[in-house]
Amino acid sequence: MSTQAAAHSERYFVPAPSVWPFVLTAALVCLVAGVASFLENDHVGPVPIFIGGVLSIAVIFLWFRDVVHESEGGRYSAQVDRTFRWGMSWFIFSEVMFFGAFFGALFYARSLSIPWLGGEGTKVATNLFLWPGFEAGWPSNGPGEVGGSFQTIPAFGVPLLNTILLLTSGFTITMAHHALKANRRMICILWMWATVALGASFLWFQAHEYLEAYTELNLTLGSGVYGSTFFMLTGFHGLHVTLGTIMLITITLRLMFGHFKPDSHFGFEGVAWYWHFVDVVWLALFVVVYWL
Amino acid sequence: MAHTHDDHAHGHDDHAHHGPDKGIMRWIKTTNHKDLGTLYLFFSFTMFFIGGLMSLVIRAELFHPGLQFVEPEFFNQMTTMHALVMIFGGVMPGFVGLANWMVPMMIGCSDLALPRVNNWGFWILPFGFAMMLSTLFMDGGGPAGGWTMYPPLMLQTGNAFPFLIFSIHLLGISSITGAINVVVTILNMRTPGMTLLKMPLFVWAWLITAYLLIAVMPVLAGAVTMLLTDKYFGTSFFNAAGGGDPVLFQHVFWFFGHPEVYILILPAFGVISTIIPTFARKPLFGYDSMVYALASIAFLSFIVWAHHMFTVGMPLAGELFFMFATMLIAVPTGVKVFNWVATMWRGSLTFETPMLFAIAFVFLFTIGGFSGLMLAMTPVDFQYHDTYFVVAHFHYVLVPGAVFSIIAAIYYWIPKWTGRMYNEKAGQWHFWLSAIFINLTFFPQHFVGLAGMQRRVPDYAVQFTDFNEISTIGAFGFFFAQFIFIFNMLACCYGWFGRKQDAPARVWEGAHGLEWTVPSPAPYHTFEEPPPLPESELASIGGGAHAH
Numbered sequence: 001m002s003t004q005a006a007a008h009s010e011r012y013f014v015p016a017p018s019v020w021p022f023v024l025t026a027a028l029v030c031l032v033a034g035v036a037s038f039l040e041n042d043h044v045g046p047v048p049i050f051i052g053g054v055l056s057i058a059v060i061f062l063w064f065r066d067v068v069h070e071s072e073g074g075r076y077s078a079q080v081d082r083t084f085r086w087g088m089s090w091f092i093f094s095e096v097m098f099f100g101a102f103f104g105a106l107f108y109a110r111s112l113s114i115p116w117l118g119g120e121g122t123k124v125a126t127n128l129f130l131w132p133g134f135e136a137g138w139p140s141n142g143p144g145e146v147g148g149s150f151q152t153i154p155a156f157g158v159p160l161l162n163t164i165l166l167l168t169s170g171f172t173i174t175m176a177h178h179a180l181k182a183n184r185r186m187i188c189i190l191w192m193w194a195t196v197a198l199g200a201s202f203l204w205f206q207a208h209e210y211l212e213a214y215t216e217l218n219l220t221l222g223s224g225v226y227g228s229t230f231f232m233l234t235g236f237h238g239l240h241v242t243l244g245t246i247m248l249i250t251i252t253l254r255l256m257f258g259h260f261k262p263d264s265h266f267g268f269e270g271v272a273w274y275w276h277f278v279d280v281v282w283l284a285l286f287v288v289v290y291w292l
Numbered sequence: 293m294a295h296t297h298d299d300h301a302h303g304h305d306d307h308a309h310h311g312p313d314k315g316i317m318r319w320i321k322t323t324n325h326k327d328l329g330t331l332y333l334f335f336s337f338t339m340f341f342i343g344g345l346m347s348l349v350i351r352a353e354l355f356h357p358g359l360q361f362v363e364p365e366f367f368n369q370m371t372t373m374h375a376l377v378m379i380f381g382g383v384m385p386g387f388v389g390l391a392n393w394m395v396p397m398m399i400g401c402s403d404l405a406l407p408r409v410n411n412w413g414f415w416i417l418p419f420g421f422a423m424m425l426s427t428l429f430m431d432g433g434g435p436a437g438g439w440t441m442y443p444p445l446m447l448q449t450g451n452a453f454p455f456l457i458f459s460i461h462l463l464g465i466s467s468i469t470g471a472i473n474v475v476v477t478i479l480n481m482r483t484p485g486m487t488l489l490k491m492p493l494f495v496w497a498w499l500i501t502a503y504l505l506i507a508v509m510p511v512l513a514g515a516v517t518m519l520l521t522d523k524y525f526g527t528s529f530f531n532a533a534g535g536g537d538p539v540l541f542q543h544v545f546w547f548f549g550h551p552e553v554y555i556l557i558l559p560a561f562g563v564i565s566t567i568i569p570t571f572a573r574k575p576l577f578g579y580d581s582m583v584y585a586l587a588s589i590a591f592l593s594f595i596v597w598a599h600h601m602f603t604v605g606m607p608l609a610g611e612l613f614f615m616f617a618t619m620l621i622a623v624p625t626g627v628k629v630f631n632w633v634a635t636m637w638r639g640s641l642t643f644e645t646p647m648l649f650a651i652a653f654v655f656l657f658t659i660g661g662f663s664g665l666m667l668a669m670t671p672v673d674f675q676y677h678d679t680y681f682v683v684a685h686f687h688y689v690l691v692p693g694a695v696f697s698i699i700a701a702i703y704y705w706i707p708k709w710t711g712r713m714y715n716e717k718a719g720q721w722h723f724w725l726s727a728i729f730i731n732l733t734f735f736p737q738h739f740v741g742l743a744g745m746q747r748r749v750p751d752y753a754v755q756f757t758d759f760n761e762i763s764t765i766g767a768f769g770f771f772f773a774q775f776i777f778i779f780n781m782l783a784c785c786y787g788w789f790g791r792k793q794d795a796p797a798r799v800w801e802g803a804h805g806l807e808w809t810v811p812s813p814a815p816y817h818t819f820e821e822p823p824p825l826p827e828s829e830l831a832s833i834g835g836g837a838h839a840h
Contacts, residue, residue, distance in 0.1 A: 012402035012481075014817065017313055017321035021412030028462065029419040036454035039524050063408070079480060083405040086476040094468050094510045101514025101544055105529055113537035121607065130532075144533025147526075222526035225535035232521065 013080050015070065020063040027055035071267065072259055081266055088270045092277045095240070099281055102236065106229040106288065114140050114225070141224020150227070151217040155290035158209050162202050163286050166241075169198035170279045173248075173272050183262040185255065192252040195275070199245040206238050233289055240278050247271045312816065320415075323407035324816065325392045326709070328414050332389030333702070335417055337778070339381030340695075342425070344771050346374040351733075351767040353750050354760050367750035368436035369428065375439035379556065380463050381421050383690065386698040387559040388413075388470050391498045393709060395474060397807040397814060398492045400483030400823045405476040406469075413470040420462035427452030438748060440545060441516065443530040443538050447523050457520045464509045471505035474498055483806070483822040489580065490830055492805055496583050497562025500590045504551045504558070507594075512548040515541060539604055546597035554593045557689060558586060560657075560697035561628060564650050566805075567704050568632050571647035572639030573802040578631040585624035585631075592621045602673045611670045618668040622661070629658055644800070645719030649700035652692060652727050660688030663738065678748070681741025687734045692727070699726075702781060707795035710784045711813035718780045725773035732766030804829050 031052025037044040070076060118136025119127025127134060131143035139152050153159065176191035213219040221231045251271050254260065260268055312318045312327065319331060349370045353361050362370070392410070396403055404410050428434040432450015435441070441456075449456070478499045482491070491499075519541065521527040528534025530541045561582075569576045576582065598606060598614040606614075632654050641647070663685040667673050676682060707713050736759035741747075745756045752760065783789055795812045806829055810818055 011820065012817075014403045015323050015408055017318075017323050018408050018411065019317075019321050021408055022320045022415045024412060025415045025419050028416075029423060032458035032462065033423060033455065036458050039454045040451045042451070082480045083476050086479055087406060087409075087472055090472045090475055090506050091468075094472075094506045097507050098510035098514055101511045101518075101547075104544060104547070105514075105518065105540060108537065108540050108543065109529075109535055113532070113540060114535050116537075117532060117535065140535045142528060142531070142533050142535030144531075146528050146531070146534035220526075221521070222528075225528045225531075228518075228521070228527035228529050228534070228536070232518070232527065 011077075013070075013075060013077055015066075018063070018066065020059050020066070024056060024059040024063065027052050027059055031056055068254070068259065068267070081264070084266050084270065088266075088273055092273060095277065096281075099233075099236065099284075102229065102233050103284065103288070106233065109225040109229060110138050114138065114142075117143055139226040141226055145224070147220055147223035147227055148218060150219040150223045152219060152226070152230075153209060153213060153217070153290065155286065158205050159286055159290040162205050163282065165198050165202045165205070166279050166282050169195045169202070170276055172198060173275055177268065177272060180255070180260060180265060180268060181262050189252060189255050192248065192255060196245060196248045196252060199241060199248060199275075203238065203241055203245065206234070206241075230289060233285055237278070237281055237285055240281070244271070244275050244278050247274060321411070323403070323411055325396050325403045325407070325410065326814070326816065328410050329389045329392030329394075330709075331414050332385045332392055332417075335414070336382055336386035336389055336698075339377050339385065339421065340774075343374050343377035343382055344774070346370045346377065347767060348771060350374065351764040354752070355764040356761075357752050357754050357757055359750060362750070364750050365433060365436060368438075368748065369434040371748050372435050372437065372439055373425070373428065376424065376435075377421070378690075379439070379552075380460075381417070383556050383694050383698070384467065385417055387498075387501070387556075387694075388474075390494075390559065390563070390698065390701050390705075391470075391474050394705065394807065395477055395495055395498060396481070397708075397810070397818050398495050398805055399478060399481060399486055400806045400819050400825065401477070401481035402817045402819055404473050405481055406473045409469050410473050413466045413473065416462050416466035420459045420466065423455050423462070424459035427455050430455070440549070441519060441541075442545075443519060443522065443541050446519065447530075453523060454520065457516045460516050461513055464513045467505050467509045471502035471509075474502040475506070478502075483819070483825055485825040489583065490825075492562075493565035493576065493579070493582055494559070494562035497558045497560075497565070497586055500586050501555050501558045504555050504590055504593065508548040508551045508555075511544060512552075515544040515548065518544070539601070539606075542601050542604060543598065546600045547594075549600065550597040551590070551593040553686075553689075554589055556694050557657075558589070560653070560694045561586065563697040563701040563704075564632060564653050565628075567646050567650040567700055568635050568654075570704075570800050570802045570804075571642055571644060571650070572636045573641075574635055574639040576631070577634035577637075578627070581627055582631055585627040588624040589621060592617065592624070596621065599668055599673075602670050603677045615668060615670045619665065622665055625661055629654060629661070644703075645714070645716060645723055646700045646704035648720070648723040648727075649696045649703065652723070653696045653700065656692035656696070656727075656731070657689055660685055660690075660693055663688065676741065678746060679741040680737040680745045680747055683747050684734050684737035684741055687737075691734070692730050696726075699777065704800075705807070706781060706784050707799040708807060708812050708814055710787075711795055711811075712784045712787055712789075712793035713795045713799070714780045714784050715789075718776055722773060722776040722780065725776070726770060729766045729769035729773055733763050733770055734766070736760075736762050 029052070030048050034044065034046070034048030034050075034052055038046070038049065115121075115136045116123040116126060117131055118134055120136065134143035139150075141147050141150065172191050172195040176188045176195060179185075179188035179191055219230070220227050222228075223230075248271060251260075251268050254267065312324065313321060319327065322328060322331075347370075349362060350367065353359070353367055392404065425434075430451040432452060434452050435446070435449050435456045437446035437449060447453075478491070478495055488496075518527065518529040522530050528536045530536050530538045532538070565576055565582055596614055596618045598610060599618045602611060602614075636651075643651075663681065667676055667682065667685055703714060703719060740752075740756045740759045743756065745752050784793070787793060797811050798808045799812060800808075806823060806825070807814070807818075809823065809826075809829065
């Protein structure tokens with residue numbers, strides 16, 4: 001109820017008109033139209049992809065620079081802070097649902113489509129007439145053995161190491177947060193760089209693992225439904241870790257520039273939330289993709 | 293940009309002084325919910341016009357059996373694009389436009405919570421649709437495999453394919469950002485005293501719709517991403533030889549697609565629940581049950597998706613589960629329909645244009661609901677599947693349902709937006725022509741569908757000719773009747789009839805709500821301070837139970 005009383009005295013914050021959203025849209029369309037043309041071999045070349053990509057990154061930077069200026073200029077009220085908290089929460093929820101689509105595909109392939117192709121239940125005829133001799137199992141690249149025979153990556157090797165790295169990074173970013181709240185900035189920055197290092201080493205090991213899969217195990221994106229789900233899930237996760245690491249570096253640099261206050265630092269917390277989300281997705285991946 | 297911010301030590305200065313920029317830059321740079329609401333609505337009606345032209349191509353071709361105007365390939369492009377344009381370009385942006393205009397005014401705040409993100413969400417739409425519509429001019433033409441994009445058929449699309457996929461990704465970003473904005477605004481910006489169960493029902497409907505959008509648009513993005521990698525990167529999600537299954541796409545798509553159906557209709561429920569009490573001059577009957585019904589429908593919408601797939605060869609247990617779960621939706625929907633009727637019961641009714649459209653909504657949406665109940669029954673769906681009966685069903689819920697409610701909402705609120713009253717006589721003409729022609733268009737399709745006429749085919753057996761001729765006449769009539777509406781609304785926007793159009797603050801004597809406490813037209817930033825919330829403004833919207 002105290003928040004309601006406070007709301008009476010505060011005025012609303014409405015940002016000034018901005019050209020960034022429009023330019024960002026134009027840049028994104030340039031980028032994806034370039035990629036689409038590339039996929040259809042339209043001989044447009046990489047120029048639109050390059051222009052769109054660089055422009056998108058530049059505009060995102062400029063847009064966030066405005067936000068940082070507004071924030072550091074003290075223009076954000078408690079209400080705006082709550083807006084960012086709610087907004088970030090719902091954004092992460094939408095990301096969870098995006099990953100849900102691919103986890104759903106994995107579940108469907110393992111529990112339904114592969115057993116059905118193997119003739120389970122009422123699908124005897126499917127197996128008998130369409131795919132005779134196919135026996136259901138996992139991992140599988142299907143009755144057509146799409147992509148040729150392959151080996152999988154054992155869970156208790158590099159993936160376990162990566163699990164430990166990410167869990168540790170969840171610990172270090174929490175330590176950094178406590179340091180920030182206690183106004184011990186130097187300690188906070190050190191914990192943040194530790195977090196960045198852990199994230200980067202995760203990515204390094206992941207890249208190494210991909211290289212090994214492609215060169216030695218013949219496990220590729222084209223290795224039937226196993227390869228598809230494996231690389232799409234771990235790939236999108238890796239993309240999020242990359243993005244998360246860039247975000248971590250950004251807020252660490254901001255800490256070094258003297259941004260954030262012990263009692264007001266949602267930019268920091270938002271990145272931390274995102275990092276924990278990436279962490280949790282990894283745990284799910286480790287269990288259902290690598291281990292089980 | 294940065295230095296303008298530094299000029300303002302205090303956040304409240306910049307909207308107190310200057311109004312909007314001048315010229316085109318006002319619309320490109322705007323962070324104002326009213327400007328963006330206007331842009332959304334103009335965009336929506338442009339898309340309704342384009343999608344409407346496509347439907348006229350379809351209906352002209354179906355006027356007679358045999359092929360007369362277009363090639364079958366182009367016909368299929370028209371059915372596919374008509375659906376995509378109407379759903380993602382017409383109805384959804386139409387409702388987002390209404391949310392932009394009305395949510396801040398109804399809950400008593402200055403603007404949406406994230407105004408720059410709001411601008412981004414809008415501007416993605418014209419770019420995204422320019423890309424999608426450009427596919428019609430590419431080698432191999434536009435996408436022709438149906439808006440549901442089922443593989444393996446969809447994977448045969450020509451150059452259009454990646455453009456379609458990426459435009460859907462972009463539209464998804466637009467929907468998600470727009471929805472996050474609405475949820476955050478509603479949860480965080482309500483004026484003191486407006487508890488959740490005192491919110492206007494339009495706001496409630498949009499809160500739940502926005503939640504559905506955030507939950508399912510990413511799933512659609514995942515589904516089309518898998519399509520893209522299956523076509524270009526050798527994955528086997530939908531390829532049985534690799535252990536995948538084309539039916540998997542249908543599951544993922546409809547996990548998005550069924551909540552999407554409610555995304556298209558829940559805001560309509562909110563509009564109707566606002567308009568009927570005003571013209572019945574009675575509080576809405578059963579406010580709380582209306583809220584619970586909305587929430588129940590939203591929950592159930594996640595566990596009924598496979599009723600779109602009864603004929604695909606699912607296990608029997610699946611067929612039964614999805615049949616019964618689907619039928620359950622009739623319960624909360626019935627609650628809503630009965631509550632609307634009960635609100636009108638013994639009210640002092642008047643029949644201005646918004647009310648006419650609202651009553652037509654209740655009646656015609658219910659017809660669509662009943663045909664939906666028929667389709668929900670697995671055994672009979674084997675007969676109805678992919679026939680014109682399905683076409684008739686979803687057009688009854690979408691045109692005299694969703695579209696009528698958008699029209700009703702615009703008639704209802706445009707005097708508040710522009711400060712000018714629309715022409716009532718022309719509104720009545722528009723209503724009666726629309727209501728007659730829309731039934732002429734879609735009612736006969738029930739009959740030809742039950743008799744076995746297939747959808748998405750440019751030709752049909754001769755015995756269906758009479759009904760198809762009626763349907764085509766209805767479609768052309770409905771299309772041209774809308775120009776009365778467009779003219780009427782533009783007359784409000786631009787004040788073509790001078791001062792005699794001026795509207796008072798409380799445009800409708802029976803209307804309650806914060807939006808009627810401000811002048812017409814509403815100020816550029818409606819509330820500079822959180823407004824007080826008088827009980828009288830809650831009387832009809834917050835429910836009689838809360839009034840005393």
